[in-house]
Amino acid sequence: MNWNDFGATLLSDVPGSVKPWALANMGEHYPAFGALTYGVQTGKVPFEHAHGKPVWEYYKDNPVRGANLAKAMAGMSGAVLKTIIDAYDFNPYKKMVEFLIIDSVIPDDSRNPPHAGKLLDINILAMTTGQERTLSEFKTIIERAGLKFNRLIETETEISSIIECGK
Template sequence: MAATTPQPAQPTPATPPPAFQAMFEVVTNFWLARAVHAATELGIPDLLADGPRSTAELAASTGTDPRALHRLLRALTATGLFRTDGQGRHHTTALGETLRTDVPGSLGSFVLMELGEAHHGAWGRLLHSVRSGEPAFEEANGRKIWEFFEQTPVMAGHLGRAMTGLTAMVADAVLAAYDFGPYRRIVDVGGGEGGFLGAILTAHPEATGIVLDLPQAVENGRRRIAEAGLADRCELTGGDFFEKVPEGGDLYTMKWVLHDWDDASCVRILRSCRRAMPEHARLLIVDTVLPDDDSFSPGKIIDLNMMVLSGGQERTAEEFRTLLDAAGFTLTRILPTLSPSSAIEAVPTGAPHA
């Protein structure tokens, strides 16, 4: 019997330790985020809304190189945004559908805003914020973020739509946690296009309300309010919440407003609200409340975004209490919701409350 020649052992692929694998994914997540931005900017989710298309068809519609587009779609298909069928055509998945512009709560504008060149460039200068304590947005773009939105109508539109889409994710959670029933006149300060107040008024047909925000924001919201059948109960008024807030409300709400600003600016906004409020009125702040310990909270990452973009911040319960005290309010309770945001209730200092 002939002897056999021993075969060399095949190398076993090395498996990286879990910590190294996890860190690799952290570091490369921005590649995926930018790929999602590219597909959204090209309008791929919208192009697939009416049915599947081949890469060649999508390339012709988007003016892109077919081979390069194939590589982009291949990567995003592997991560679950799209899928292919047996005929080589592309379909959206439930994940990809969230980026369509025609779906309720669309995240398409959020992607275009947060991952666009201005915001992405600001994050590239995170170290500037860490070293200086100042927003990196101005360093990256030569103007403050609010000037950028004022001077860039397309991005201002994305901001309004992004906030409307994100509001749809949190409004039901806040409505489930907080009883809006006792209030007949609600003033939403910095309420954008009226999505949050619209959800409250829809759930409480006996209530009316006012949205205060910059003129362009509320103008963009008029159609949404009319389409929701709320035009006779919801007034949208343009103005500056640093200077004057509508008077006579029973409840004053602020969703994702204070986290945009530093402490001194927050106190100015809160004092403006306090001047407008009757003694019986209440204030409801919807924002992330950071835990005091080392546990994970999405708010700790959002906090970095606020630092980089506007100089704002997320806050702990004690930090909210300090702001409210300085502006003439007493914090009464903080209600967690089934979302990253909490409902923070306060009353004018000295006013009776249950």
């Protein structure tokens, strides 16, 4: 990738644009990132501390920024869907029953090595009460739901893996 290709990712309305994501992160998300220490110390949501309301209420009250976030999420979803389609063989199935979990899976042995899921985890920590999980944590959730873990299928990106489950 040359610098022109890299710069093109910040253009508006082009496939693969990260401009909406960058605008959200440098806009309304930025004060929440600054309040991460507060969140860790109190267990409260940094975004709510910074803006005085939960993230989805904020976007309801700020529809232009909400529309930008929708574009950011749609752009990310498009990239993720392509990696899922490339990684998973749907051909054997005549009908798809929802036993696939699509999420970033942080490796169980991931104490210090870089992983994109860790960055997503920090983002989620700043914005909501959610979290990214390790494979062991997903297996526990799957078992508690009465399902059986079949396999983990990694895609071309660390922000999405496929967890295949069955009854």
